[in-house]
Amino acid sequence: MSKQIKTYALHNYLTIPQMESLSEEMKKDIEIVGRVLPFKTNNYVVDELINWDDVEHDPIFTLNFPRMGMLEKKHYLAVEKLLDQQAEKEVIDRKVREIRLALNPNPAGQEHNVPYLGEIKLKGIQHKYPETVLFFPSQGQTCHAFCTFCFRWPQFSGMSELKFAMKEADLLLKYLRVHKEVTDILFTGGDPMVMNAATLQAYIRPLLTPEFSHIHSIRIGTKSLAYWPYRYLTDADSDDIISLFEEVVAAGKNLSVQAHFNHPRELSTDAVKQAIKRILSTGAQIRTQSPLLRNINDKPELWAEMWRKQVDLGCIPYYMFIARDTGAKHYFELPLDRCWQIFRRAYRQVSGLCRTVRGPSMSDNAGKIQVLGVQEVRGEKIFVLRFIQGRNPKWVDVPFFAEYNPKATWFDQLKPAFGDERFFFEEQLLKLKVAKPFLFE
Ligand SMILES: *Cc1c(COP(=O)(O)O)cnc(C)c1O
Numbered sequence: 141m142s143k144q145i146k147t148y149a150l151h152n153y154l155t156i157p158q159m160e161s162l163s164e165e166m167k168k169d170i171e172i173v174g175r176v177l178p179f180k181t182n183n184y185v186v187d188e189l190i191n192w193d194d195v196e197h198d199p200i201f202t203l204n205f206p207r208m209g210m211l212e213k214k215h216y217l218a219v220e221k222l223l224d225q226q227a228e229k230e231v232i233d234r235k236v237r238e239i240r241l242a243l244n245p246n247p248a249g250q251e252h253n254v255p256y257l258g259e260i261k262l263k264g265i266q267h268k269y270p271e272t273v274l275f276f277p278s279q280g281q282t283c284h285a286f287c288t289f290c291f292r293w294p295q296f297s298g299m300s301e302l303k304f305a306m307k308e309a310d311l312l313l314k315y316l317r318v319h320k321e322v323t324d325i326l327f328t329g330g331d332p333m334v335m336n337a338a339t340l341q342a343y344i345r346p347l348l349t350p351e352f353s354h355i356h357s358i359r360i361g362t363k364s365l366a367y368w369p370y371r372y373l374t375d376a377d378s379d380d381i382i383s384l385f386e387e388v389v390a391a392g393k394n395l396s397v398q399a400h401f402n403h404p405r406e407l408s409t410d411a412v413k414q415a416i417k418r419i420l421s422t423g424a425q426i427r428t429q430s431p432l433l434r435n436i437n438d439k440p441e442l443w444a445e446m447w448r449k450q451v452d453l454g455c456i457p458y459y460m461f462i463a464r465d466t467g468a469k470h471y472f473e474l475p476l477d478r479c480w481q482i483f484r485r486a487y488r489q490v491s492g493l494c495r496t497v498r499g500p501s502m503s504d505n506a507g508k509i510q511v512l513g514v515q516e517v518r519g520e521k522i523f524v525l526r527f528i529q530g531r532n533p534k535w536v537d538v539p540f541f542a543e544y545n546p547k548a549t550w551f552d553q554l555k556p557a558f559g560d561e562r563f564f565f566e567e568q569l570l571k572l573k574v575a576k577p578f579l580f581e
């Protein structure tokens with residue numbers, strides 16, 4: 141079993157053999173929507189994951205290929221018109237940029253957690269919760285394929301002022317030297333596993349030295365197990381990747397691959413099963429996470445199946461996220477009530493070994509807010525919420541309440557319950573903003 145990666149994007153997707161079976165309408169949708177949302181797929185997704193017999197409804201096709209409904213009608217029509225008129229590239233580019241900016245390319249203040257080292261702004265780092273630093277290596281700012289729902293798409297579509305990438309590990313190490321409270325470093329992207337083994341080594345090896353003994357866990361957030369499991373099997377440097385993982389474990393660090401799986405089918409191929417086995421054989425752990433997405437995985441049975449399969453394969457279910465307010469959100473988003481219903485209907489079907497999963501949760505400015513459920517208290521219908529992570533750690537695990545709102549899809553649409561003026565943490569959040577404006581700027 142081996143495969144050479146072949147990627148497809150707008151310029152060459154017509155060479156995908158299965159395209160012949162696609163209707164002219166669907167191809168046109170790819171042409172139009174693919175100008176605005178980043179589009180990239182590969183031969184593993186196309187040959188081993190997508191069900192081409194029912195491509196109209198196929199969730200994996202929807203995961204990679206632009207579809208009409210992903211753009212608002214007015215945006216779709218605007219691009220269609222320019223393409224029909226064979227407008228100049230500049231004119232099309234300007235329109236596309238305008239539409240992208242209207243799609244909230246930077247939700248929930250991702251750029252608001254960029255720390256400083258003295259005067260230097262550390263653009264490749266996010267430090268929001270005391271114990272965990274996120275690092276965006278500049279060579280990892282792409283993926284083996286692009287998800288149509290992705291909230292990191294500005295990083296892939298040349299809107300580079302929003303790019304968090306950092307050129308080198310040096311500043312990261314300097315930062316970690318003076319921040320002994322940090323125990324976890326999470327490599328993220330894009331996808332850090334698009335980097336070659338040598339680059340990954342250069343970032344990770346220094347962390348294994350005694351100087352960084354306060355770093356207990358190295359995490360790698362990646363979609364590669366779902367999009368390119370051959371990364372761990374037959375790529376030219378697959379063996380070096382596996383050796384690096386062994387080296388991290390031998391140094392006494394916990395290595396956790398935070399694997400993104402959106403659908404149980406991504407866990408079904410021989411390649412992914414072998415890749416998981418190979419990663420686990422190094423002593424690394426695999427934790428799994430996914431957003432809840434309409435048109436992809438909005439059924440409790442799918443989640444229950446996904447968690448069961450993950451546990452069967454030795455992975456640990458970790459997070460269910462609520463889809464962010466960005467990009468094609470109207471196509472993927474679900475009301476909070478529905479998210480909770482799907483979560484609990486899935487959760488109650490599975491054994492305790494699957495119930496390590498937490499969610500559904502929203503990563504908002506104040507923290508990771510979990511929807512614990514809907515309840516009625518003395519005649520008032522409310523959402524019960526709690527922080528899984530908070531900008532102030534004291535907020536974590538304290539239940540709080542919002543007025544029930546059947547349409548709300550994100551925390552910013554909720555009001556405190558019982559006629560309260562503010563949520564319990566809001567005053568402190570404001571104070572934090574004054575005390576550490578650089579975290580919120
Ligand atoms: C989720 C998240 C983390 C990690 O949180 P854990 O609960 O430890 O998994 C760190 N930083 C940010 C910004 C996050 O959203």
Ligand code: SF4
Pocket residue numbers: 282283285286287289290291292293329330331362363400
């Ligand atoms: S793999 Fe992750 S970063 Fe890459 S496109 Fe998908 S969601 Fe975005």
